[in-house]
Amino acid sequence: MIIKTFRFRLxxxxxxxVVLIISACAFMLYYRYEDGLLEKVDADLxxxxxxxxxxxxxxxxxxxxxxxxxxxxxxxFQVINYNGEIIITSLSKNQQWPxxxxxxxxAFQGTPGYETVKFMGGDYRTLYFPVNRDVIxxxxxxxxxxxxxxxxxxxxxxxxxxxxxxxxxxTSWFLAGWALDPVVKIKTLAExxxxxxxxxxxxxxxxxxEIDELALIFNDMLDxxxxxxxxxxxxxxxxxxxxxxxxxxLRGNIEVALRKKRTSEEYEDxxxxxxxxxxxxxxxxxxxxxxxxxxxxxxxxxxxxFDLGHALSAVVxxxxxxxxxxxxxxxxxxxxxxxxxxxxxxxxxAFSNLIENAIKYTPREGRVTVTTEERNSSVTITVSDTxxxxxxxxxxxxxxxFYRVDKERSRKAGGTGLGLSITExxxxxxxxxxxxxxxxxxxxxxxxxxxxxxxxx
Numbered sequence: 001m002i003i004k005t006f007r008f009r010l011x012x013x014x015x016x017x018v019v020l021i022i023s024a025c026a027f028m029l030y031y032r033y034e035d036g037l038l039e040k041v042d043a044d045l046x047x048x049x050x051x052x053x054x055x056x057x058x059x060x061x062x063x064x065x066x067x068x069x070x071x072x073x074x075x076x077f078q079v080i081n082y083n084g085e086i087i088i089t090s091l092s093k094n095q096q097w098p099x100x101x102x103x104x105x106x107a108f109q110g111t112p113g114y115e116t117v118k119f120m121g122g123d124y125r126t127l128y129f130p131v132n133r134d135v136i137x138x139x140x141x142x143x144x145x146x147x148x149x150x151x152x153x154x155x156x157x158x159x160x161x162x163x164x165x166x167x168x169x170x171t172s173w174f175l176a177g178w179a180l181d182p183v184v185k186i187k188t189l190a191e192x193x194x195x196x197x198x199x200x201x202x203x204x205x206x207x208x209x210e211i212d213e214l215a216l217i218f219n220d221m222l223d224x225x226x227x228x229x230x231x232x233x234x235x236x237x238x239x240x241x242x243x244x245x246x247x248x249x250l251r252g253n254i255e256v257a258l259r260k261k262r263t264s265e266e267y268e269d270x271x272x273x274x275x276x277x278x279x280x281x282x283x284x285x286x287x288x289x290x291x292x293x294x295x296x297x298x299x300x301x302x303x304x305x306f307d308l309g310h311a312l313s314a315v316v317x318x319x320x321x322x323x324x325x326x327x328x329x330x331x332x333x334x335x336x337x338x339x340x341x342x343x344x345x346x347x348x349x350a351f352s353n354l355i356e357n358a359i360k361y362t363p364r365e366g367r368v369t370v371t372t373e374e375r376n377s378s379v380t381i382t383v384s385d386t387x388x389x390x391x392x393x394x395x396x397x398x399x400x401x402f403y404r405v406d407k408e409r410s411r412k413a414g415g416t417g418l419g420l421s422i423t424e425x426x427x428x429x430x431x432x433x434x435x436x437x438x439x440x441x442x443x444x445x446x447x448x449x450x451x452x453x454x455x456x457x
Contacts, residue, residue, distance in 0.1 A: 006180065007176045007177060007180055011169065011176045012172075013172075014171075014172030014176060015165070015172045018164075018172065019164070019165060022164055030153060030154075033149075033153060034146070034150055038116075041141055041146060042125065042127065044141065045126075045127040045139050045141055046112070046127060048127075048139050049112075049127055049129035049139050098117045100113070100117075100126075103128045104136065106128070108130065112127060112128060113128045114127055115128075116143065117140075122143070123142070123143040124143065125141050126138060126141075127140075189218075189222075239284075239288070243281065243284060246278070247281070249273065249277045250277050253270045253277075287422060291418065301343040301430075302344075302345070303342055304341070304343075304344065305340070306339065306342075306344045307338075307339055308337075308340050308379060308381070308450075309334045309337040311344055311347065311348055311351075312332070312370055313332065313334075314348065315352050316355065318352070319355050322356065323368065326362070326364065327363075327366075328362045328364070328365075328367065330355070330367075330368045330370070331368070331369050332369075333369060333370070334370075334372045338379045338452065339452075340450050340451075340452060343430070346429070346430075347430065349422070349423075349426065350426040351370075351381065351383070353419040353420065354383040354423060354446050354448075355368060355370065355383055356419070357419060357420070358383055358384075358385035358387070358444075358446075359385075361385065361387040361388065361444075362386055362387040363386075363388075366387060366443075367386050368384070369382075369383075369385075371384070378451050378452055380447060380449050381447075381450070382445055382446070383445070384446075385444055386443040387444060388440070389438045389440040389443055390438040390444055392438075398420055398436065399423075399424045399434075401421045402417035403417060430450055430451075431450075431451050432448060432450040433448070433449045
């Protein structure tokens with residue numbers, strides 16, 4: 001129903017606002033026009049009073065509406081017309097013309113004054129004008145012409161008011177529709193999003209800073225949602241594949257083992273293969289559980305101050321056996337022995353992932369180097385290798401879950417594709433940053449920066 005729409009409400013609001021503004025302007029114009037008319041009447045009264053003052057000694061020039069007030073002892077009398085008749089006296093019961101004592105006293109003191117009074121069923125403008133200390137002139141003039149002029153203006157306003165109301169309503173309806181056009185586009189796009197269409201974007205043109213920023217934020221939000229959905233789909237697909245592969249291997253090994261009697265050596269080989277698949281499943285499960293806790297903010301950091309060099313040395317020693325088996329040399333270059341605040345176990349896990357990856361992708365007789373550099377407010381840890389390097393198109397994706405540069409080699413090496421994602425989360429949870437530089441054929445550098453200051457993690 002159109003009455004319930006926001007556009008209708010906005011139209012009513014605009015129309016009421018316009019009508020109120022125009023009405024206020026009309027009232028101001030009306031009263032200004034009235035003041036102008038009264039100013040003209042006052043000027044005429046003043047001119048008449050001056051003429052009467054000049055003709056004070058000629059009573060025959062006075063009319064019935066032009067009166068002189070003369071002070072006699074303590075009483076004031078209005079006297080004289082051209083026939084010498086008393087028009088109004090303060091002692092007469094026939095007095096009808098209202099007397100403003102304050103204005104009269106002010107006039108006797110030399111200050112003229114004006115007022116509007118009711119007399120003989122009509123409005124009169126009256127001037128109290130001083131002649132001398134004993135005589136003042138009070139001049140009255142009917143306001144019939146002023147009333148007619150104001151009535152004409154009122155009729156003009158009433159005549160045009162319906163047209164103003166209609167035009168303002170139509171204009172407000174158009175402006176409300178124009179202003180709400182981006183909102184309608186957002187609503188239409190939201191309907192498409194609800195149906196699973198995430199590729200649409202809002203193009204509202206140039207509607208103003210607020211609307212333009214809203215459209216930009218909405219489009220950025222859609223980009224983020226689309227990226228998250230695509231990442232989630234890929235994640236689900238990769239999880240299914242990663243879990244399905246060892247399960248298929250387990251099932252195949254067991255089915256082969258059950259087809260016929262086998263020697264103990266054959267059973268031992270099958271069990272070893274099954275154990276490798278179970279270990280791989282266990283690692284995937286542990287990594288997924290870690291990321292699930294991280295995503296839901298239920299993973300707490302056990303923060304403490306510790307010697308970073310000592311922790312890195314412990315990680316290197318644990319992985320030296322793997323490096324020896326792969327024919328890779330690990331060297332340490334700790335220029336200082338910095339202390340940092342953080343969860344030592346999680347940071348050891350992060351650096352273990354980086355060093356283990358470096359060993360995994362470095363050929364025999366290659367080298368992995370772990371260096372630290374202490375700065376004013378941070379510590380930089382670099383894990384370098386002399387491996388094959390990472391192609392430029394893969395660099396933006398290496399921290400995505402289940403993303404592998406060399407998928408087959410990674411699976412054969414027992415990788416889950418989640419190590420770098422976990423590492424990135426741990427570093428960022430410690431208010432740090434991680435980046436990578438790589439040159440094809442020369443190797444890669446993973447650079448971690450951690451703050452030295454104690455911050456709330």
